[in-house]
Amino acid sequence: MTDRVLVSPAELFGDGVFETVHLRPDGPWLLDQHLARLARSAAMLGFTASAEEAAARVAAxxxxxxxxxxxxxxxxxxxxxxxxxxxxxxxxxxxxxxxVLSAAVGPPPPWSLAGAKTLSYGPNFAARRWARAQGGDDLLWVSHDGYALEAPTASVVWLTGGELCSVPPEEAGILAGTTAAELLSRCSSAGLRGSYRMVTLDELTRADAIWFASALRGLAEVTSLDGVPRARSPWTPRLLDLLGY
Amino acid sequence: MTDRVLVSPAELFGDGVFETVHLRPDGPWLLDQHLARLARSAAMLGFTASAEEAAARVAAxxxxxxxxxxxxxxxxxxxxxxxxxxxxxxxxxxxxxxxVLSAAVGPPPPWSLAGAKTLSYGPNFAARRWARAQGGDDLLWVSHDGYALEAPTASVVWLTGGELCSVPPEEAGILAGTTAAELLSRCSSAGLRGSYRMVTLDELTRADAIWFASALRGLAEVTSLDGVPRARSPWTPRLLDLLGY
Known part of the structure; x- marks a missing residue:
């Protein structure tokens, strides 16, 4: 991000929303889904984001x-x-x-913006710095009652038997992952069933494979969870290929 | 804040710190204290803020x-x-x-930036929007175990007998309030004892008076707490005067 932008000082206070899109040589991937989420995030903050204007700027x-x-x-x-x-x-x-390290977070307050992708990313960066200081690469937030939620910049996806799962965003009160949703909708072509369901951290550790999904990473396989190494999955290259990474 | 500033896009993600200083005709008030806190906040985020450079910019x-x-x-x-x-x-x-409305918040995670004044202010704005939607002007965060903490953009100060109190920042894990500290250090000239101590929400409701303290407000008296009206305090104009507001 080297180009400079002209802003008012008020724009430096994290009071906005954003999307990170995987820009491919054949164009921006899943752009419509990202623009729809941008509009939903802005609505949660009480303002309007123009998907049309954003689409025009991207098209140019x-x-x-x-x-x-x-x-x-x-x-x-x-x-x-x-x-x-x-x-x-x-x-x-x-x-x-x-x-990956897991870390419990308290119940969200009633004004929580956890379902919106906001610019107030300081705590997300801090969480990842904390994980790195503990010898991890990233962390997985777990609810106070033991359910896996999401990562600071990614959704969690796991494979158990022939089922490829992710956490239901509404039920869990987390961000709706664009890459994870696309993977679940496409995975039947690889012979897997896609579904959303809540999972405890304990259950998750017994999954056949776990990945973090996001627009830039595509899928990053979790090779250890809380210090316990995990066998590499033959599905990682297949699913990356399915998503065009 | 009308002047525009040129930034890199990375600067829009709330990953920094700030201070709001009361700029008076005779100069910036409590500047040294604000610059010291700016440096402490930056250290909590893992980078260095130059107090010297900031002081030179302010002096100009x-x-x-x-x-x-x-x-x-x-x-x-x-x-x-x-x-x-x-x-x-x-x-x-x-x-x-x-x-003012009170609202409980969960225990802070180990990577909490609550003691730093960061630019990730989206949740603070959201908390205040929530309070306003409930018919309040602002809100007071209360710990999961019942202790009053701070407001989204202010410290809480209260009077009980001849004692003027505020919440100890280190013990409570909150931002160290500059205006509240100055008030406590000056209040002996008004015949009050200043002290820091933890207070439950229940105890706080029985205080003689409660204020929110911040650089721009100076002191705003809490005229109702959780919908219960409070008698106005004769101390409000005296303490505002003591602080030069």
Missing amino acids: LPPVTVESALRIIQTRESLHVTVAPIPDAVRQERQSGIR | LPPVTVESALRIIQTRESLHVTVAPIPDAVRQERQSGIR
């Missing part, structure tokens, strides 16, 4: 020759659209996987 | 003829210093007081 971008990160940032005052390289470390995670 | 500002809001914003990449009018509604609260 020059094509990319290598996969890139497209960010659509909508503050209460203005819309910013930027394109940046995907960090090598993020692409590497598709092959190498990630070491 | 032209004097103001009316009280104003000075904001010192330090992202991970750059420093922004802005001056803006104080909204009439905020100044009005010094006279009219505020209706």
Whole structure:
């Protein structure tokens, strides 16, 4: 993200919403779904995001020759659209996987914005710094009553038997993952059933495989959870391929 | 905050710290204390804020003829210093007081930034919108075990007998309030003892008076708490005067 943008100081206070889209040489992937979520997030913050204006700005971008990160940032005052390289470390995670730590979080307050993708990302960065300080690559938030929720910048997906699962966003009060939803809707072509269901951390540790899903990572396989190593899954390359990563 | 600033898109993600200083015709009030807190906040986020650079930028500002809001914003990449009018509604609260609702929050996670004044202010704005939707002006966060903590943009101060109290920031895991600290250190000249101590919500309701303290408000008296009206305190104008508001 090297291009500079002109903003009012009020736009620096995290009071807005954003989307990160996987920008491919053949165009932005799942753009309609991302724009729909941008509008839903803005509504949760009490303002309107114009999907039409964002779509027009994205359509005017020059094509990319290598996969890139497209960010659509909508503050209460203005819309910013930027394109940046995907960090090598993020692409590497598709092959190498990630070491994940779990961490409990308290019940959400009534004004919680957990279902919105807001610009107030300081706590998400802090959570990941904490995980790294403990020797992990990322962390998985677990509810106070023991259910796996989501990661600071990713949805959790797991395979158990022939079922590929993710956490139901409404029921869990988390962000609706765009990449995870696409994977679940496509996985029947790989002979798997896709479904949403709540899962305890304990149940999750017994899954055949676990991944973190997000637009830039695609899928990063969880190679250890709370310090316990996990066998690599033959499904990782197949599912990455299914999603075009 | 009308002046525009040039930023990198990464600076829009709430990953920085700030201070709001009461800018008076005779200069910025409690500037050293605010700069010290800015540096402490940045350290909690794992980066360095230059108090010297901020002080030099502030010193170069032209004097103001009316009280104003000075904001010192330090992202991970750059420093922004802005001056803006104080909204009439905020100044009005010094006279009219505020209706406050209490709301419980869960225990903080180990990566909590609650002690830092970060730019990830979306949840603070959301909390206040929630309070307003319930018929309040602001809200008071209460710990899961019943202790009063702080407000989204203010410290809580209360009077009981001849003792003027505020919540101990370290013990409570909250932001150290600059205005509240100054008030407690000065209040002996008004015949009051200043002290920090934990207080349950129940105890707080029995205080002689309650205020929210912050740089722009100075003090706003709590005129109702959870819908229960409170008698106005004769101390409000005296303490505002003591602080120069």
